[in-house]
Amino acid sequence: MSLSSLTRPWAATSYGFLDASAKRELRRKMLKAIAVPGCQMPYASREVPMARGWGTGGLQVTLTLVNPTSTVKVIDQGADDGVNAASIRRFISRVSGASETWDTLAASIVQSRHRVPEEVMREDQILVLQVPNPEPLRGVEPNISIARQMHADADYGKLWLTLYEQIVRKGRIMQGAAYPSMVNGRHVMTPSPIPRWDVPKLNMAKHLTFLSAGREKRLFAVPPFTRVEPLVFSDRPYRVEDHADLTCRRSGVSGYFMNELPIDGGGSAFEVSDSNLGIKAIQQAEGTPVEIGKTWYRNGEFSA
């Protein structure tokens, strides 16, 4: 027996970049996060070859989940070819040998910055959301130790108060993206800065969602079939963005979340934010056989 027979050949980095000790810690924290839905789990958050704030939290979770048979889709603001999405997807496939895709239906892991795809995700898919700020209480309590205590006490009064004050001052809740939501009736989480349009997609979803903030070193999860309820008052219903009647100028689809593009001389044009849904619609119109999955919204109405 020799040393070389006991060890693997030398490699510059481990499979999937992160070493075994980093992955072990992450797996433990991911399991804990599933066990206590919506509760933030601190983790070491190793440095990865990307700047903090650029998806390093999502990346660490994806690198821990990925294997050579995985198919990975990465989107930034809904688009697969956003510069950072392309960079992350290329890195994941380079270090793991996983396949790349733009198609939500073909992906086993979807890593996303600030969107949930429009096509319904299945039981065998995992959504990994990149999170800039994991703390829904940050706006009312910047100190992380105090905020942690507030979560322990389920003390969300200050959060309710800010929502109430918005109604009093502006006539409506002004929270844009990252709408605070109660998970499993216990922990308030930020769903990450996804638009309000996307929050209902997490409620009682078939897929598992991980939310991971690399810079802030916190991860949390929404397991399949778990309640995710936006904080709303009983007489003021939750309102998603008013996009139901907008039509994509390229693909012609309507009833989905749109990007607004200012046009010369005033006014706006719209393009569907889930860019690959738009591409598939164009392909279908051109006669290419392509499968468009069932979508969460139909005719602009959410109907899971």
Place this chain on the structure above:
Amino acid sequence: MAYVATRGGEKAIEQAERLFRQDLGTIDASRVETIKQTMPYLIDRVMGEASLYSEELAALALAQTGGELSEAVLVLRAWRTTQPRIAIARPVQQDEILTQRRISAAFKDIPGGQILGPTLDYSHRVLATDVLEGKPYAPPAVEAAAKPAPSRQPSLADWQRQQGLVAPANASDVAPEDIPDLTREPLLFPASRAHRLQSLARAETGGVLALGYSAMRGYGNAHPTVNELRLGEAEVVVRHPSGTEFSAGRVRVSQAEVTSKEKGGFLELGFAATFGWNEVKVIAAATLDLNSAEAPVGSPVHEEFYLYHTESVEASGFCIHFKLPHYVTFQSILDAMRDAKAKKAAAEQKPAETRQMESAE
């Protein structure tokens, strides 16, 4: 397919990176060696912030990032985190450090003596423009002292403890392998002493200086006196599997101990140490440590505040991430704003419209 054609993000990012690298030209071993030889204090700063002691890798990181410091630190940290911990070195004691500079502002003279060592403290900071006129600057040779300074120096705080000026140090019975390791565990609050000092050791120099300076100016409650500042080289003593301890080499280290006023009959001490020689950083960091005991939550000298905000990789990364597209978030804000405005306009218009209709009748 027009949808795809107008984008092309993948090609753009590849060319943008090429443009950056093209400007730096070919990087070879000699460039790395030149940086290593000529910029020791820059190398030290980068090694400290990367918490990775390798002059060669630090020089390489500087070469491949063109001296963009936060990028250099990031590539080193990302490389470092993939390396296994193969051994845990014996903790370094102050009186074992091969000391090259050691001064105290608390006393005119101290046991072991004030050793100035290499410093620009008392020099006139004049730019050597002659060099650009073709007259190289050759530094005059150092004249050795008649009696060499002792290579190892006692700790001033030990003398102060003997005199009852500083509280006795409680020897910790934590085994070296059980010392919390910030690079493998999250930083939680209140932070352990080990985590606080480790976090300061790898903190961004400019950030520590800014917050430490704010404490010195009065946003903290303790004005520091430098009890002891030390630059030296510490042996990295590790244990061979056979059980023998040996030195795997020496690393340049800086440490500062600052003191202020009396508390409970003893002088309070603030401490900081880092890889490499970086005096500004350890004095500022020790000042933050000194001030944090009674710091109000949310003040710059509160440990949660200064540890989070001096973390170089996190701070710089988050700052530059604002360049990423945020149009989904922005769209969400616009939607709420437009609706609120429309509501307001409708509310204001209603009475006027009612009047108009009446007059038309």
